[in-house]
Amino acid sequence: MKGQQISRTAVVWQLLAVALVVLPHLQWLPLWVPVLVVASLGARLMIHRGRWSFPHWSVKTALVVASSGGLILSFNHQAGPETMVALLVVALALKLLEIYHRRDALIVLFVTLFVAATAFLFNESVWMAGYILLVVILTLAALNSIQQASDANRYRDNLKTALHMLLPAIPFMLVLFFLFPRLEPFWSVTIDTATAKTGLSDELSPGDISELSQSSELAFRATFSGEVPPPDQRYWRALVLSHFDGRRWSRPEPAVRHSLRAEKLTPLSPEQPYDVIMEASGRPWLVALDQPVAVEPGLRMSAVRTLHLDAPLERRRQYQASAVTRYRLQPLLTSAERQHYLQLPASGNPQSRALAQRLLAANNGDPQAVIRQLLAQFNREFIYTLAPGRLGSDSVDRFLFDSQQGYCEHFTSATAFVLRSADIPARVVTGYQGGEWNPYERYLQVRQYDAHAWVEVWLDGEGWQRLDPTSAVAPERIRTSAGEFFNANNERFSRGGLELEWLRDMRQRYDAFNYAWQRWVLNYQGQQSDLLKDWLGGSEQWRLILAWLLPTAAVFGGVAWWQLRPRRVRIKDPLERALLRLQQRLTGENCRRQPAESLSMWLQRIAGYWPEQQSQMLRLAWLDDQQRYAAGADQTMRTEMLQLCRQLLRELPGRRIP
Amino acid sequence: MVSEWRHALRARMRRWVLSRQRPARSHRLTQNRIFILPTRAGSAFLLVLLLMLVMAINYENNLIYALTFLLLGIFMVAIFHTYSNLAGIEVRVLDAAPCFATESAGFELELCRHSTRRFEQLTFTLERQGEPCVVDLLQPRQALRLYCPAPRRGWLNPGGVKVETTYPLGLFRAWAWLNLDMKTLVYPLPLEAPLPASLQPAAGHGRDAITQRNGDDDFAGLERFQPGMSPRQVDWKSYARGRGLHAKHFAGHQDPDLWLDLDALGSEALEKRLSRLTAWVLELSARDVRFGLRLGQFVLTPARGEGHRVRALSALALYGLEDAS
Numbered sequence: 001m002k003g004q005q006i007s008r009t010a011v012v013w014q015l016l017a018v019a020l021v022v023l024p025h026l027q028w029l030p031l032w033v034p035v036l037v038v039a040s041l042g043a044r045l046m047i048h049r050g051r052w053s054f055p056h057w058s059v060k061t062a063l064v065v066a067s068s069g070g071l072i073l074s075f076n077h078q079a080g081p082e083t084m085v086a087l088l089v090v091a092l093a094l095k096l097l098e099i100y101h102r103r104d105a106l107i108v109l110f111v112t113l114f115v116a117a118t119a120f121l122f123n124e125s126v127w128m129a130g131y132i133l134l135v136v137i138l139t140l141a142a143l144n145s146i147q148q149a150s151d152a153n154r155y156r157d158n159l160k161t162a163l164h165m166l167l168p169a170i171p172f173m174l175v176l177f178f179l180f181p182r183l184e185p186f187w188s189v190t191i192d193t194a195t196a197k198t199g200l201s202d203e204l205s206p207g208d209i210s211e212l213s214q215s216s217e218l219a220f221r222a223t224f225s226g227e228v229p230p231p232d233q234r235y236w237r238a239l240v241l242s243h244f245d246g247r248r249w250s251r252p253e254p255a256v257r258h259s260l261r262a263e264k265l266t267p268l269s270p271e272q273p274y275d276v277i278m279e280a281s282g283r284p285w286l287v288a289l290d291q292p293v294a295v296e297p298g299l300r301m302s303a304v305r306t307l308h309l310d311a312p313l314e315r316r317r318q319y320q321a322s323a324v325t326r327y328r329l330q331p332l333l334t335s336a337e338r339q340h341y342l343q344l345p346a347s348g349n350p351q352s353r354a355l356a357q358r359l360l361a362a363n364n365g366d367p368q369a370v371i372r373q374l375l376a377q378f379n380r381e382f383i384y385t386l387a388p389g390r391l392g393s394d395s396v397d398r399f400l401f402d403s404q405q406g407y408c409e410h411f412t413s414a415t416a417f418v419l420r421s422a423d424i425p426a427r428v429v430t431g432y433q434g435g436e437w438n439p440y441e442r443y444l445q446v447r448q449y450d451a452h453a454w455v456e457v458w459l460d461g462e463g464w465q466r467l468d469p470t471s472a473v474a475p476e477r478i479r480t481s482a483g484e485f486f487n488a489n490n491e492r493f494s495r496g497g498l499e500l501e502w503l504r505d506m507r508q509r510y511d512a513f514n515y516a517w518q519r520w521v522l523n524y525q526g527q528q529s530d531l532l533k534d535w536l537g538g539s540e541q542w543r544l545i546l547a548w549l550l551p552t553a554a555v556f557g558g559v560a561w562w563q564l565r566p567r568r569v570r571i572k573d574p575l576e577r578a579l580l581r582l583q584q585r586l587t588g589e590n591c592r593r594q595p596a597e598s599l600s601m602w603l604q605r606i607a608g609y610w611p612e613q614q615s616q617m618l619r620l621a622w623l624d625d626q627q628r629y630a631a632g633a634d635q636t637m638r639t640e641m642l643q644l645c646r647q648l649l650r651e652l653p654g655r656r657i658p
Numbered sequence: 659m660v661s662e663w664r665h666a667l668r669a670r671m672r673r674w675v676l677s678r679q680r681p682a683r684s685h686r687l688t689q690n691r692i693f694i695l696p697t698r699a700g701s702a703f704l705l706v707l708l709l710m711l712v713m714a715i716n717y718e719n720n721l722i723y724a725l726t727f728l729l730l731g732i733f734m735v736a737i738f739h740t741y742s743n744l745a746g747i748e749v750r751v752l753d754a755a756p757c758f759a760t761e762s763a764g765f766e767l768e769l770c771r772h773s774t775r776r777f778e779q780l781t782f783t784l785e786r787q788g789e790p791c792v793v794d795l796l797q798p799r800q801a802l803r804l805y806c807p808a809p810r811r812g813w814l815n816p817g818g819v820k821v822e823t824t825y826p827l828g829l830f831r832a833w834a835w836l837n838l839d840m841k842t843l844v845y846p847l848p849l850e851a852p853l854p855a856s857l858q859p860a861a862g863h864g865r866d867a868i869t870q871r872n873g874d875d876d877f878a879g880l881e882r883f884q885p886g887m888s889p890r891q892v893d894w895k896s897y898a899r900g901r902g903l904h905a906k907h908f909a910g911h912q913d914p915d916l917w918l919d920l921d922a923l924g925s926e927a928l929e930k931r932l933s934r935l936t937a938w939v940l941e942l943s944a945r946d947v948r949f950g951l952r953l954g955q956f957v958l959t960p961a962r963g964e965g966h967r968v969r970a971l972s973a974l975a976l977y978g979l980e981d982a983s
Contacts, residue, residue, distance in 0.1 A: 081717075106699050106828065110706045113729065117710045120721040129721055136725070140732065143827045147779060149794060161826050165739060169731025176727040185716045315718070522720050559735055563742035567773035
């Protein structure tokens with residue numbers, strides 16, 4: 001096997017497969033690797049065309065030493081997947097220069113397949129999947145080609161064989177894909193994607209969320225198994241910020257955070273289960289619909305009912321949770337907690353503090369009336385805008401008394417400040433509000449521009465209540481999604497051109513497709529047990545085995561039949577076909593045509609068995625000799641022969657042994 | 659140690675497989691003859707798949723899972739493709755030509771396919787060594803010749819024939835052992851030596867003598883020409899007159915017959931004497947001289963011609979051997 005030379009076709013296939021498999025990796029490999037690959041492909045092509053000869057061993061050694069050095073310098077001893085892929089790509093490039101035999105080619109192609117798999121570590125789109133499928137087809141064609149004779153030159157046959165082998169493997173793959181249990185990773189790995197992600201930060205200062213409103217990047221998608229909550233109930237909480245330093249709201253110190261009691265929740269409406277696929281955010285928290293009551297194991301719920309992970313979310317993640325939309329949360333506060341939610345800096349924003357006192361006095365200390373009056377004021381005098389302009393120090397004062405225009409974070413921050421000044425416990429919640437409903441795949445899609453901030457206020461006897469000052473100043477923002485809202489108010493909110501109806505429809509369809517891809521392919525594992533139970537009517541071991549065995553047997557039975565099906569030699573010439581049928585008809589003991597007999601000898605020998613047809617048979621024999629050997633044979637003879645043949649076939653009884 | 663053990667296992671298996679078949683002039687490759695196992699490349703492929711699976715598990719990457727399963731599917735499909743690259747072929751013995759010891763005996767086989775399927779890269783190997791022969795069966799029929807080294811005189815049985823293929827992907831090897839009924843005679847190696855004087859056809863005999871004899875009147879008559887007679891004996895005149903081919907017969911000048919006698923060659927080693935006799939048989943046949951052969955009890959009456967030569971050589975090949983059947 002080692003000694004077998006490979007054909008020129010095989011070399012071309014291999015170069016093609018290697019070139020294509022390296023292509024998707026080029027964008028992140030250090031520049032010298034692509035240069036090496038291109039140089040090596042070029043050199044191999046020149047060798048293939050006979051212009052150059054194979055490099056001397058000293059050249060190869062120098063290349064190996066140089067590229068090892070390059071790898072060490074470029075990757076600096078990191079042992080991540082990038083290093084591994086770079087190493088493999090460099091090895092491929094160098095191995096290309098010494099493909100002589102089958103074994104060399106096999107090594108190249110197996111490494112090619114492995115590198116093809118690594119492409120999915122960096123890009124999981126459906127396009128990449130299609131592209132890798134193409135690479136697999138080329139690699140199979142190359143594998144087939146190296147097995148052929150070294151003078152074989154049949155590109156089309158290689159491709160046909162590759163497709164013939166690939167197609168039956170696809171159903172096999174699907175069955176295994178859906179049934180194979182997903183195991184826990186053997187050791188923890190991280191992929192350094194190294195791009196700063198946009199998304200919520202763990203603080204809130206003026207301008208943070210309006211910045212996010214410029215990004216249409218996907219934040220997460222959610223599906224509901226029951227009823228879909230109406231738009232004004234779609235509050236996705238991510239963080240609770242209860243510490244204010246005069247400008248910025250942030251989470252309390254970890255020590256304080258841990259001292260808070262887990263808040264007690266009494267549901268007043270049924271639980272609503274839902275599924276979220278959250279995009280990688282690079283931050284260790286998830287979103288949950290207000291208010292989460294149950295989450296799947298593996299997620300932590302904090303004291304203030306937000307979801308957290310142990311490590312930053314570096315990969316897209318799917319999780320399940322359920323929520324109640326009406327509830328009573330923590331009806332009693334300890335004095336320490338009350339202290340905590342009334343915390344304000346010692347000084348600053350004097351006008352706002354004065355306003356709080358005025359409101360409190362005007363409403364006889366009734367917190368609900370204070371809130372109503374504050375919101376009414378927002379509704380009358382304030383403008384909701386993405387471009388509120390800069391606020392200096394004492395940002396709450398500047399907002400409330402000077403600019404009077406702002407985005408949700410301005411309203412939220414000011415409301416929380418005023419309430420705390422009025423001795424009403426309050427805190428800021430950040431997250432997302434709304435989302436776009438995709439009718440094709442029936443899911444809610446929430447983008448970064450849906451980021452939102454609102455207030456939770458604690459009322460005696462009722463506990464924590466959601467209070468969204470934005471709904472007072474721009475109620476349509478809450479009722480519709482942020483995308484629609486900005487489109488409708490295009491003049492006021494400079495967010496690029498108006499989206500056309502059909503363009504939006506196309507975008508939604510494309511998005512639905514991507515979503516299905518993510519839900520069914522990329523994140524297929526969580527729903528596995530339920531889905532299989534539905535499909536198979538149970539999840540016992542034997543059902544799984546049967547579900548795997550039956551389709552697999554069907555597929556391979558099909559392949560075996562297709563490969564071994566009788567494929568008769570089809571004779572195109574009608575005369576030849578008729579003569580063959582005549583011979584097949586006359587297969588009796590004595591009249592079978594012997595290998596040494598010519599057609600005319602055979603006919604002459606057996607003509608005597610059928611006295612009635614004797615003359616036709618002899619005529620046929622004579623004609624056959626004539627048309628084969630005599631000069632001036634023409635088409636009329638063949639026509640006559642054909643007629644004779646057909647006549648004999650009609651008249652002679654089948655399989656009668658004379 | 660392991661390789662020895664493997665070798666022994668393979669030999670045992672081969673003997674078992676061959677013993678289940680009756681030797682025949684033709685065999686068709688069917689499922690009870692064909693064996694299939696992964697090649698080394700196939701095992702390496704599985705190893706690559708295993709690494710890919712580990713990668714898929716570790717990075718929790720479903721697309722790598724899918725690719726791994728796809729390639730596993732292709733691996734399985736390859737079983738059927740490799741198998742079908744052998745199944746249905748008919749192997750037939752066409753010819754087994756005799757040869758001289760130390761040469762290689764050639765066995766001509768014919769492959770037939772009974773469908774339009776293409777069979778590629780079939781490797782034929784004889785059980786008893788010999789160069790493998792790789793053929794593509796793209797036509798309905800295809801002949802191939804296998805050579806088997808023939809170190810000794812006597813019957814040469816090349817043993818079973820192995821047909822194997824790793825086509826189309828090289829991941830699997832399908833093979834079959836065929837017990838083909840083919841054996842051939844190996845003649846002793848001719849040992850060139852001048853004919854001793856006692857065996858020299860007298861001057862005026864042999865080829866030159868015939869030319870001289872044309873002028874003689876000892877012409878005894880015509881006999882019907884048989885293939886193997888020298889064209890010099892043909893009576894061209896009668897042929898020209900349209901009376902058919904006849905050979906002149908000179909009865910009166912019957913030569914004293916030449917006898918090749920094993921015992922008369924002294925006390926040299928048996929094989930050496932046989933080799934010498936072989937050389938002389940060839941020489942005398944080439945000169946178209948009548949000769950007889952005496953090998954101990956065995957006597958071949960003097961004659962000449964192709965048939966006589968073959969009988970003489972066969973006798974020499976088998977002299978003193980057990981399986982002289």
